[in-house]
Amino acid sequence: MPTQPLTALKPRKTPSQSRSRVTVDAIYEATIQVLLSRGMAGLTTTGVAERAGVSVGTMYQYFPNKQSLVYALNERFLTTLAERVEATCAQMQGRSIAEAAEALVDTYWAAKTERPELTRALYRSVAELETDALLRAFAARVDKATTDMFCRASDFRSPDAGEVNLLLTTVIYGSVRNAFERGLGQEEIAGLKSGLKAMCRAYLEAVGN
Amino acid sequence: MPTQPLTALKPRKTPSQSRSRVTVDAIYEATIQVLLSRGMAGLTTTGVAERAGVSVGTMYQYFPNKQSLVYALNERFLTTLAERVEATCAQMQGRSIAEAAEALVDTYWAAKTERPELTRALYRSVAELETDALLRAFAARVDKATTDMFCRASDFRSPDAGEVNLLLTTVIYGSVRNAFERGLGQEEIAGLKSGLKAMCRAYLEAVGN
Amino acid sequence: MPTQPLTALKPRKTPSQSRSRVTVDAIYEATIQVLLSRGMAGLTTTGVAERAGVSVGTMYQYFPNKQSLVYALNERFLTTLAERVEATCAQMQGRSIAEAAEALVDTYWAAKTERPELTRALYRSVAELETDALLRAFAARVDKATTDMFCRASDFRSPDAGEVNLLLTTVIYGSVRNAFERGLGQEEIAGLKSGLKAMCRAYLEAVGN
Amino acid sequence: MPTQPLTALKPRKTPSQSRSRVTVDAIYEATIQVLLSRGMAGLTTTGVAERAGVSVGTMYQYFPNKQSLVYALNERFLTTLAERVEATCAQMQGRSIAEAAEALVDTYWAAKTERPELTRALYRSVAELETDALLRAFAARVDKATTDMFCRASDFRSPDAGEVNLLLTTVIYGSVRNAFERGLGQEEIAGLKSGLKAMCRAYLEAVGN
DNA sequence: AATGAATGAGAGTTCATTCAT
DNA sequence: CATGAATGAACTCTCATTCAT
Known part of the structure; x- marks a missing residue:
């Protein structure tokens, strides 16, 4: 198992504007929802984005990769x-x-x-x-x-x-x-x-x- | 998390012949090796088969799917x-x-x-x-x-x-x-x-x- | 390779005001910088805009698309x-x-x-x-x-x-x-x-x- | 532009069996076709595979990545x-x-x-x-x-x-x-x-x- | 005029599983 | 029985472009 640099798991930007804050919170909550309903194996980036009501692209602006979601x-x-x-x-x-x-x-x-x-x-x-x-x-x-x-x-x-x-x-x-x-x-x-x-x-x- | 029927995780056949026994044991051991060296995420069916020195096809004779390996x-x-x-x-x-x-x-x-x-x-x-x-x-x-x-x-x-x-x-x-x-x-x-x-x-x- | 109308590659407006001129020059120079440091494959619109110190939006005011940068x-x-x-x-x-x-x-x-x-x-x-x-x-x-x-x-x-x-x-x-x-x-x-x-x-x- | 190890561009396996040989040749020819008809930018892995009449997976068994196609x-x-x-x-x-x-x-x-x-x-x-x-x-x-x-x-x-x-x-x-x-x-x-x-x-x- | 968050189509790639040989 | 080439659905992630602010 190669150890990843920690930075790769940190959120990409700290949401300062209120719109961003809402987006990030929605993603957090969506991650939980998907995790509970479909388990770790069923946690997909598109799934989370969909549940959060944002596009994948938006999600990737705040979380550099899939792991970072669960990490956060x-x-x-x-x-x-x-x-x-x-x-x-x-x-x-x-x-x-x-x-x-x-x-x-x-x-x-x-x-x-x-x-x-x-x-x-x-x-x-x-x-x-x-x-x-x-x-x-x-x-x-x-x-x-x-x-x-x-x-x-x-x-x-x-x-x-x-x-x-x-x-x-x-x-x-x-x-x-x-x-x-x-x-x-x-x-x-x-x-x-x-x-x-x-x-x-x-x-x-x-x-x- | 959809619950799978338990039977899907059981080895396919109980190896009675000695050749089979050896094969199954090799697969068991290979699974452990791969699990230890590459972690759960790096555990692939082909990887295990390769390590075990058998073909994927043969492996599937004894284990119906990937999960059954770890289950076993x-x-x-x-x-x-x-x-x-x-x-x-x-x-x-x-x-x-x-x-x-x-x-x-x-x-x-x-x-x-x-x-x-x-x-x-x-x-x-x-x-x-x-x-x-x-x-x-x-x-x-x-x-x-x-x-x-x-x-x-x-x-x-x-x-x-x-x-x-x-x-x-x-x-x-x-x-x-x-x-x-x-x-x-x-x-x-x-x-x-x-x-x-x-x-x-x-x-x-x-x-x- | 679909042939694009040539007009799509031309800069959008000829910058007459001095501020615009500075902006366009910065973008030109940034394009060169990025091209040299990251190659053609690494040339992204956001990358160029960042290097130029302007927003993507502004860049798109002067260059209608990515190709036009290199074209220019x-x-x-x-x-x-x-x-x-x-x-x-x-x-x-x-x-x-x-x-x-x-x-x-x-x-x-x-x-x-x-x-x-x-x-x-x-x-x-x-x-x-x-x-x-x-x-x-x-x-x-x-x-x-x-x-x-x-x-x-x-x-x-x-x-x-x-x-x-x-x-x-x-x-x-x-x-x-x-x-x-x-x-x-x-x-x-x-x-x-x-x-x-x-x-x-x-x-x-x-x-x- | 990070230099890639050369090995990453080499074909994965040398096709010894005749079936493989046919497959690889088809992929070669398909790459040329796509390159000519859609240009370098339009060269996609799925496009080549489709043209070659094989699945992407098969293509990836012989060519480790997209670049290796053109490299070959x-x-x-x-x-x-x-x-x-x-x-x-x-x-x-x-x-x-x-x-x-x-x-x-x-x-x-x-x-x-x-x-x-x-x-x-x-x-x-x-x-x-x-x-x-x-x-x-x-x-x-x-x-x-x-x-x-x-x-x-x-x-x-x-x-x-x-x-x-x-x-x-x-x-x-x-x-x-x-x-x-x-x-x-x-x-x-x-x-x-x-x-x-x-x-x-x-x-x-x-x-x- | 300027910004940059949001978009989403689409790319490359993997890998569990099958089945003709 | 054993093989391993072939499959293709599904996944992660990128990035040119837009448009509300």
Whole structure:
């Protein structure tokens, strides 16, 4: 898989005029629609343009290639997610680690659950993209926020904040994803979520926090 | 995403003759090679046939279409994985839940780590396939085994084995996948694995097992 | 190749105002720049407009279509070339045919060599254009001048001036072009030029001039 | 203009089977037809395939891209031309330089005039191709043959055969091309040809051959 | 008069699949 | 049975040209 230069995935022009803004938003939304209705394999440039009500040419003025469409979607989604996590982290400053962890579970879960179909589609879309860099950047950003939160927790005394952070975030993010992949009902989801929190709590108590 | 009839993904004939067996195996291996070297997008039928040293026509004798190649790969991999998990479950009969959980972590982790690149490739390949049914079948099979194991654990007293099982397996499988997605070093992986075990243990103790 | 009406290749308006003149000149120059840097295939209307620092719309005010850009370039170049040849012809009135021929070699060669890259680019551009009419007009104009010059040469006694003219000009123009197509060094070029002159002289002497 | 690797212009497979041979020949001929009827700009891959009576896919099995079609045409033509020149050179061994030069004029002229429209089309096609290498190779090959011929001429005494060769070939090849570009009648062509020969003869006599 | 966003026909190219040999 | 040449629908992307602002 040849690695593409990142620039090739970035939108071509930042829409400053209002007309452009509308166009770009329409394309974003159309990409989501097509992704949901026809899946990643059925996502064609003409299909997206048609759904967006613009010509292919117009679309290509804002997105240099097909990949950039999905890339932009992921970028948007991840940015929002990161902001939410950061907000939670800021809010949880000085609380106990357990409380912080539980809040993280809630925030992450909520963000992913808001548009479950989109979440699922994006999870899948990632597989075909050169999104490694994007994901890594996102992970770094979020890790920084959560590590900070854990460090400044009222009861923090672990020698290595990074280790705690890695464990908790891996378990939380991974569990959320896996929960998504099983087709679970409301009740099961609720049980899973509280179970996950309980696990985090129990672990932190056990290691002395 | 139009759902395809499952039969279209199954190999066309079960190779009984030894020559066929060799051919099919070559195709399997070639699919893996191409998947690893060129990624899912670079996986072409002619490419696989070439690598396998057979003609496209011959390949189509055994695999009805392109998807079936990757489908078969996943099926093989998941079957092996299921067998391993079942073996572990059988072996852990009568031990404590915590021990069982830890053994599950070890088995699952080991299976996924054996050919990390292939694991990664298959994780990704799933996104583009109609593998939901396959995955569900795998999940059901494995869940049965683990639930059984937990039920018959020496210290089992939870009213709902399914709930415990869902939580533990979701956390374990999810964490492993997430660990895979971060590019971690040996040391971090080791820490993560023992941390995951500790979490399971702590949780089980906390809920009275 | 459908023949286009010649009018479609002419600049739309003769720029009388000074601002327009500047704009048109900028476009001319930009066309050259792009032609040299990206070749005929890389010559796009937006590319030229950008380089010229004007909008596509403005460009289309002065040039009705893409072809007209290159057409105009050729026209300019050929006009200048014709003027130079005419000047030489005027200057050589009354001299011997051999001297006239040599002067023609010098003038033509110098004109083509002044901006060799541009010459090369224009030679190539012609292939893709409906420039036959333009070239014919140029040829007629120049032939008239040179035929005149030969007719009025001090030692002219050939029965058919047109024939002599056709031979000499064909050989001269053709040789210059061919010399351009081989990638020759300074020394070879000098040798070629003096050789060409010698040929003309020898021929004229041999036929009695 | 980025230089392309030469390999990209070479036919993909050498047709060994007779069916393939027919196909490839049909494509060659179709390329010529389209080139003549619609010009270089009107040469499309689908157009050629259609004219050849094959599918685009088939065409792409033998020619890796559009350029390679025209490239192959030029290659064929130039090879034939080179062979003819070489044959003439072999035949003219030991004759006088003047006779050799005249024979060269005849051969070259005849080869170019055989299919005048094709010659014209190929002259033009060259402009848009990365044929520099091809042309250089052809020039080197032909120059070698003609230089040899001149060296071994019965009356050869010039100190530098290369110089004589360069002059004569440049004048001959250039004149032929220029003659092609003017739309000349039979009579003028005949006059031009004999004039060109006379020039060569006169020159050689003048310099002592 | 100038702008440049929008257009969309149409280009080149790929590749899963078939079927005559 | 095996082969691999042939197919052609479908895809991505370009760019000359227009016209509302």
